[in-house]
Amino acid sequence: MLTDMSGLITEIANKSGIVKLYKQGAPSVLGYERETIAEPGPGQVRVRQEAIGLNFVDTYYRDGKFPVKSFPYTPGVEAAGVIEAVGPWVTEFNVGDRVGYHFIPGAYAESRVVSTQQLIHIPDGVTSEDAAAMLVKGFTARMLVKVIHPIQPGDVVLVHAAAGGVGTLVTKWAKALGATVIGTTGSEEKKEAVLANGADYVFLAECREFVHSVLEITEGRGVDVVFDGVGKDTFSYSLDVIRKGGKIVLYGSSSGQPEHIDHTLLRERSIIMATPTLSAYIADRETLDEYAVDTFGAFSSGIFGELSITRYPLSKAYQAQADLEARRTIGSVILVP
Numbered sequence: 001m002l003t004d005m006s007g008l009i010t011e012i013a014n015k016s017g018i019v020k021l022y023k024q025g026a027p028s029v030l031g032y033e034r035e036t037i038a039e040p041g042p043g044q045v046r047v048r049q050e051a052i053g054l055n056f057v058d059t060y061y062r063d064g065k066f067p068v069k070s071f072p073y074t075p076g077v078e079a080a081g082v083i084e085a086v087g088p089w090v091t092e093f094n095v096g097d098r099v100g101y102h103f104i105p106g107a108y109a110e111s112r113v114v115s116t117q118q119l120i121h122i123p124d125g126v127t128s129e130d131a132a133a134m135l136v137k138g139f140t141a142r143m144l145v146k147v148i149h150p151i152q153p154g155d156v157v158l159v160h161a162a163a164g165g166v167g168t169l170v171t172k173w174a175k176a177l178g179a180t181v182i183g184t185t186g187s188e189e190k191k192e193a194v195l196a197n198g199a200d201y202v203f204l205a206e207c208r209e210f211v212h213s214v215l216e217i218t219e220g221r222g223v224d225v226v227f228d229g230v231g232k233d234t235f236s237y238s239l240d241v242i243r244k245g246g247k248i249v250l251y252g253s254s255s256g257q258p259e260h261i262d263h264t265l266l267r268e269r270s271i272i273m274a275t276p277t278l279s280a281y282i283a284d285r286e287t288l289d290e291y292a293v294d295t296f297g298a299f300s301s302g303i304f305g306e307l308s309i310t311r312y313p314l315s316k317a318y319q320a321q322a323d324l325e326a327r328r329t330i331g332s333v334i335l336v337p
Contacts, residue, residue, distance in 0.1 A: 017337060019108035019317045020072040024064040027325070030075070030318040040087030040113045047099060048111045049081035051132035052314065054333040055165070056229075056254050058108075059321050075317075076107025076335075080122055080131035090116055098122040102135040103279060108317055110337040117285070120292045125300055133309050133332035134169065136278065138295040140251065141169035143281050145177060146294070148274050149225045149247050153178030156218055158226045158241060160234045161254065162199055163190040165332035168308055170227050171197045176303045182214055182223065184234065186327045193308065193330050205234055214241040222246060230254050239265065247272040311336055 016037045021029045040046045058075040060066040080100035083093055093099065093116055101107075101118050122131045144166075145151045157174045161167045162183025175181050175198040183194040184205035194202040201217060203210030214223065222243030228234055229252030238248050239262075248271060250258070266273060282288050298304055308331025312320035316335075323329050 016109050016111040017314060018074055018110070018112075019076075019314065020074050021062060022071050024062060024068070027062070027318040027322040030062065030321065032315040032317070037111050038113055040085050040090075042088045043090060043117070044087040044113050044115055045083045045090060045093055045099075045119065046085040046111060046113050047079070047081045047101075048084045049079045049107070049109065049337055050128035051080050052076055052107050052109075052335040052337070053078040053132040053136055054312075054317075054320050054324060054335055055136050056252060056324065059325055062321060074106040074108050076109075077105055078102045078132060078135045079107045080128040080135070081111075082128075084111065087113075092116065093119060093121075098128065100128075100131040100135050102139060102282075108314065108335065110314065118288065120288065123296050123300070126296055129309060129311075129334055129336075130299065130307055132334045133165070133307050134295060134299060134304070137165040137332055138169055138298070138304075139282065139291045140166050140278050141173050142291055142295050142298075143276060143278055144170055144227050144249060144251060145173045147281060148249050148251075148276050149227075151177040151179050155179040155225065156182065156223045158182045158184070158214065158223045158238070159199070160184050160205060160226070160228045160230045160238070161186070162194045162197070162202065163330050164229065166229055166252070167227075168193075168197050168331050169304060171199050172304050173298060175199070176298075182217065184210065184237075190330060197305075197308075205230070205237070208237070211237055211240045218243070225249060227251065232258055235261075239271070242269075242271055245270045245272075247274060249274045249276065251276055307332060309334055313337075 014037050015034045083097045099119050100122050104114050151174050157179045159167050159170050162171050163185045171181050181199045183199035183202045191202045222241050225247045226238040228250050235258035310329045310333045314335045314337045
C-alpha cells in the first residue's frame with residue numbers, strides 16, 4: 001500500500017501542465033492539459049518554468065503561417081525558471097540554478113526537459129519574469145541596435161510598433177545610445193506608453209499624416225534607419241520617410257509580408273534592406289553568452305528601466321495570443337504557470 005502510494009505521489013509530481021494544439025487555426029485551438037514529464041537524458045536538464053515569453057512567431061505556428069512537424073504541437077520558444085533535475089554529463093548546470101533559454105520549441109509548459117546547449121544562467125537581480133520578457137525580445141533589440149545598424153549618437157531612428165515587446169526595448173536602447181527616436185503605435189491609448197519609454201515623438205501608424213511630420217522633424221532629410229516588425233501595414237510609410245542611403249530593417253511581419261517591394265526604387269535611392277533573423281546571428285555558444293551578458297547588462301544598468309510586462313496564466317494562452325494579435329497588449333507578454 002505504501003509502495004503504491006509512493007508511486008502515485010511520484011507520478012503526480014512528474015505531471016506538468018502543458019498547452020497543446022491538435023490542428024492549426026484560431027486561438028481557440030490552444031488547449032491546456034497535463035502530461036507526465038520524462039527524466040532528463042545526457043546533456044539535458046528538467047526546468048520548472050516560472051515565466052514563459054510569448055512572441056508573435058508563436059501565433060504563426062498556431063494559425064498556419066508556419067508549418068509544424070507533427071501534432072500535437074506545443075508552441076513557445078523561450079522561458080525562465082529553476083532546474084529541478086540534471087541528466088548525465090551535465091557539468092555547467094546544477095539543481096537549483098536559475099536559467100533561461102530562447103528558441104527551444106515547446107515552451108508553453110509548467111516543466112520540461114531541455115538541452116543545455118542553449119541554456120543560460122539568469123544573473124542575480126533579474127527575476128524569471130524579467131528574463132522571459134527580454135530573452136528573445138532583448139536579444140532581438142541587441143541585434144538591431146548593435147549589429148544590424150549600430151546606433152551612433154545623432155542617428156534618427158523610426159521604430160514601428162514602439163509599444164510592443166521588441167519596440168519598447170529598441171526604443172530604450174537606441175535612446176541610451178544617443179539616437180533621436182520616433183515611434184509609431186496602433187492606438188491613442190498606447191502613445192503615452194511610447195513616450196514614457198523615451199521616444200522623442202510618437203504617431204499613429206495608420207495615419208499617413210505622420211509621414212509629413214517625420215519629414216518635418218528631419219528637415220526633409222528622412223530617418224537614418226527604420227526598425228519594422230509590422231511589415232505589410234507600415235512598409236510603404238517606411239519607404240516614404242527613409243533617407244537616401246538609409247536602412248530599412250524588416251525583422252518581423254505581424255501584419256503580413258509587404259505585398260510589393262520596388263527594388264528599382266531601393267536602388268535609385270541607395271536604400272539598404274535587411275531582413276535579419278535572430279537565429280542567424282546567434283549561431284554558437286560564445287555569441288549566445290555575449291548576447292546574454294550585453295542584454296542583462298543593459299537591464300541591470302537601468303537602460304530598460306522597469307520592464308512593461310503583461311501577464312496571463314499559462315492555461316489562458318489562447319487569450320494571450322488573441323490579445324497579442326488584436327494589439328491589445330503593451331510591452332512584453334508572458335505566461336505564468
